[in-house]
Amino acid sequence: MPKTTSYDALIIGSGQAGNPLATALADAGRRVVLVESFQLGGSCINYGCVPTKTLLASAERTHAVRTAAEYGVRTHAPTVDMAAVIERKDALLRKLRAGIRSNLTVERPGITLLQGHARFTGPRSVQVALASGETTALTAPLIFINTGTRPAMPQLDGLNETPYLTTDQLLDLKELPAHLLIIGGGYIGLEFGQMYRRFGSQVTIVESGGQVLDREDADVSKALQAALANEGIEFVLNARTRRVSRNQAGELTLTVDTRTGERRLRGTHLLLATGRTPNTDDLGLDAAGIKTDEHGYIQVNERLKTGVRGVYALGDVHGGPQFTHISYDDYRVVRDALLRNKRRSAKDRPLPYAVFTEPQLGRIGLSETQAQEQNIPYRVAKLPVSTIGRAQQTGLAAGFWKILVGEDDRLLGAAILGPEGGDVMAVLQVSMVGRLKYQQLQEMVWAHPTWAEALNNVFARLK
Structure with missing residues (x-):
């Protein structure tokens, strides 16, 4: 049996709620252990806001050069070096991760940082399979789950036999797709669609609903779609994707059902932008008695408490709007309750x-x-x-x-x-x-x- 170490607080996941909570608790004199199974920084830094907006900046520069003649500036057509674009993004991520590691360790000796996968063994105890191959056991009266989400996989015939990209994987692609097929017309699909169109790819976006950004007013969605279509992006709406296949030449074919009949869309690369699913299926939540909804999101009250005393869920893992600023506000809800004796609610807050x-x-x-x-x-x-x-x-x-x-x-x-x-x-x-x-x-x-x-x-x- 691995030796058990006790802490005042255990945080599972180094995301936009977990990291500031770790530093706040440590600054208050608590002994904190933070367990991260992947990269420090959570979704925002590793495969969300930071990398996507960094790539978007390169795409915007490309578009500015391409359209410079409209402003009276004569220049040559831009050539995109995708490897250099990706390296610029990676350099920023390395810098940010290093800063987080320093903040959590060098600057705050009250924090113990462990690289490994945590799994509950009881209501307030976990076992961690460390990256080194060893195992350690941890207990704490306060446990905070901040494990985030991962790309959701649609049920699609032929997907297991066909190469595809998730949004996480596309961020590391060092080649420019000739024709990028995107399933999903949400904000992620639109951002990646315009990005790669400006890099020079042909882009087709397939959306099952009648409009892109289905939570927006119809006039807003139509106006944004029209602007993107003016840049050459093709939209296929009210389309149920039935099958994907790949021929011997490497060409991909999406078979979709539309209101006007079956269509076959051909491209070189396929991006799945069909939402995300919570990282809760391998946490051993049953051993702790922690409840999830039918989609796997952890159920919490307005103060982000689970049904198990002392256990909280923060960030995307408890469902609702999945934005960095909401995750950070989750941290403030818990911080104020534990350290400032103030009551804040995670319900009915502004959602910019x-x-x-x-x-x-x-x-x-x-x-x-x-x-x-x-x-x-x-x-x-x-x-x-x-x-x-x-x-x-x-x-x-x-x-x-x-x-x-x-x-x-x-x-x-x-x-x-x-x-x-x-x-x-x-x-x-x-x-x-x-x-x-x-x-x-x-x-x-x-x-x-x-x-x-x-x-x-x-x-x-x-x-």
């Missing part, structure tokens, strides 16, 4: 997010569809980006701003589809937190010429 396509989409609060479903009275102000002075100067004129106002003249929500949509959305989020009335934004002195200056104009279009 951005889709990093061009045009960018920033979203906060209620959509128009949600306001209608909840019978909440509203007025809507909608402003085409093309009317904004900054858009005319930069040539970035696709999209529109859409802001919902309640009966009390305060903001209910917004969808900002356009350049710097996420940052403009943040201005509106602050206004919502401060309960400003729209007239205060409309009459505010904004610097000229900025994107935010359009807040002087958008509310004149209230209906």
